[in-house]
Amino acid sequence: MPHWTPELLSPAGSLEKLKVSVLYGANAVYLGGQKFGLRQAADNFTYEELSEGVEFAHSRNAKVYVVLNSFLHDNDLVELPEFLYLLEELKVDAVIVSDLGVISTIKKHSNLVIHLSTQASCLNIESAKLWKNLGATRIVLGREVTIKEASLIKKATGLEIEMFVHGSMCMAFSGNCVISNYTQGRDSNRGGCAHSCRFEYSINFNDDKNDKGHDVEKRAAQKAYFMSSKDLEGIRLLPEFIEAEIDSLKVEGRNKSHHYAGTISKVYSDALRFYKEHGHFLSSDMLNWEEELRKVSHRDYTTGSLDHYAESDSIYNQREHDDNEYVVSGIVLEAIPEEHLLVDVKSAFHPKDILEVMRFSGATKKCEVQFLKSLSGVSLERSKPGTVVKIPYIEGAEKFNIIRRAIKQ
């Protein structure tokens, strides 16, 4: 008998990424329309894309949650009811909300299922009870909550509980940062976050007595990325999530790449599938899974507050930089057995390079680029990002497979 596992909820920053996440194993995806979400810079979904996305996900037994988690102003709310009707018509599985005005509007105009966004910073049992009274059926807990506390919240309220398992983290309590509002004129809680927490700051500690009367010693200014958080990685804590019966494990990253969406979905779904079959995670693949998670662009990893409240080792005190071992070469657009693969090129590669095809299940497949041609058949010495090229067919490769390349070959 299969063992119970939580839902794996992956980001879908675009229709293509939705397909990638689902095909690589996500049980559910979350996405945003053109308004009302927190990723104004992401592609997001038009109505037609949303319709296609829901159809695609549902046909593969994956759920679709739509984010409406901005802190909306009155004029934003005017257009919301019409969008709610569309979402009901499309049969999306839930909406993710943080603002009580939005909840109130949803309840007035629809029967949509309401999940409380992490943006509402629900951190304790009493808070969860309040949001339950106000209509939420699932709580996406604040990232400051431990798995043990989450378990208590679930038991005390009977609510579905969702927790972040992987991805970037706000350093502030979510929804409690308005740096962009005052410094950039962009409302961070309506999708305009300028990521000021990732900046380097020069810190001057106050001299003599501080404004509370405490003695403070004089120190030289220190430069630090003191507000930047490391990225969350919870793969080693999957047993704790399962024991706590956390309903859904969420992967952050609607603004991130296809490679990210595919890799993270694949690793966590492979791990959860293993558990489902065996009832434990004592797999020789555990090291491989961790290694795979290091192949996507990421800051240093931390378990954040999952096992204990985040401490100083959770601070990413360095400049944002890429030191990836792997780079995405492209996405398969068309696979014609015996003929070719058409690859939407994301980064340059050359004939004779060794590429890896990330298949939807099972191990990656390595292959050498024996030929590299344009669509009209002209041989190329180098693929250019933003073009489509032909390479030899690789057995098992399918549309939407991610093709990557080790940087040091």
Added chain:
Amino acid sequence: MSNSKKIMVTHVESMDQFSLLRDHALDYKNTELEVIVGCLELSRYTNTKKEDLLKLIHHISKEQISVVLEWDGLYQEDKFIQAAAVVDSLPLHEISAIRVQDPGAVEYIKNKYPWLKIQLVLENGNHNLAGLMKWSEYLGEQCSRLILSNELSKEKLKEYASVLKAPLEILLFGRILLFYSPRLLLSPLEKDKLKKSWITASGSSEESPHSGFPLIENRHGTFMFNVKDLSLLDHLEEISQLGIAHTRVDLRFDESFNRYIKDLFELFSGKKTEADFQLKINHPRPVIKGFYNVNKTDVLFTKLKNSRTQRQDDFYLGEIVDVERNQQLALLIKTNALSENLEIVQEIKMVTPEGKIKIMILPWIKSTLGLPLLQASKNDLVLIPYTNGVTVKTQVYINKSVK
């Protein structure tokens, strides 16, 4: 001076401060006053110990001055239990109300102390009437005040004051909180690593146009404030006429209490104006009016992405994903618009990322193997004739005028 009601709300952290406040209150009897008190375990920035809080509550309530307990921290479950135990141990019958922000604290007070008035801090978000009304409705008779966000314009404040039954409050003067993290972010930079209960600093970044953000780390975490403080002192009369009687002056930082408290009584009595405060000389930071006049923090959103590379759904066909100069364009079909006979679609319109529009009569489409096609389905990649000026990410539509 107008008759509209003006109630000064301010924090008191010690008996010395209270004595000073009481003396001024006696001098300015026409100024209504409300005092907020808190303690280390409950309030984000207050330095008051619990035993001192007990004294303050006792003395202030004895003077017939409205005293409000502040419980504005945000708490994970373990910490919440500890904070709630502190609240339980206080003489709540001596206070006029409790001021809370964490929804957990709201629920706790609502259920455990249904007789206790709640002042709900909604300064974070809560920028719509529907939400404010719902909060008010949820708390019912217990709701004695809604503390509104600094990001609301006066136009909105006026509208809300005319509709909401609960009394409203806004910050009139004080620091603007930008960032609240439960993590201790300053102490890791301490060389001696000695644990300090309270650290203050300022932060500047070359990547930000502003410098000198005040910072505090204490048991609640780390707080960063704006480089400019809020001052709506000039607008006190106007705010009261909007229907907002309670305005808060937050004097907990920069020794502001001693510096400004007398002047504030005079301001509330109509005897002084903001100019008399000489903030440019006396205040350690510049002051701003924030979003009081207007809030346009969403106008830049349209610039965050190129709308021309985003598809419009009507008559949409797909996107150009490859261009081979003088050869062909590769079109990724994203809808079913071409699934019928090609002859139906005589003209297509291509909108490039730069906004150029190219109209083309489609003489043929081909598969990627070069075979002629009469139709194509969603998700197919097809070749169409090359058109000068068309680049990757060009969005392709059936020309509406032809359809």
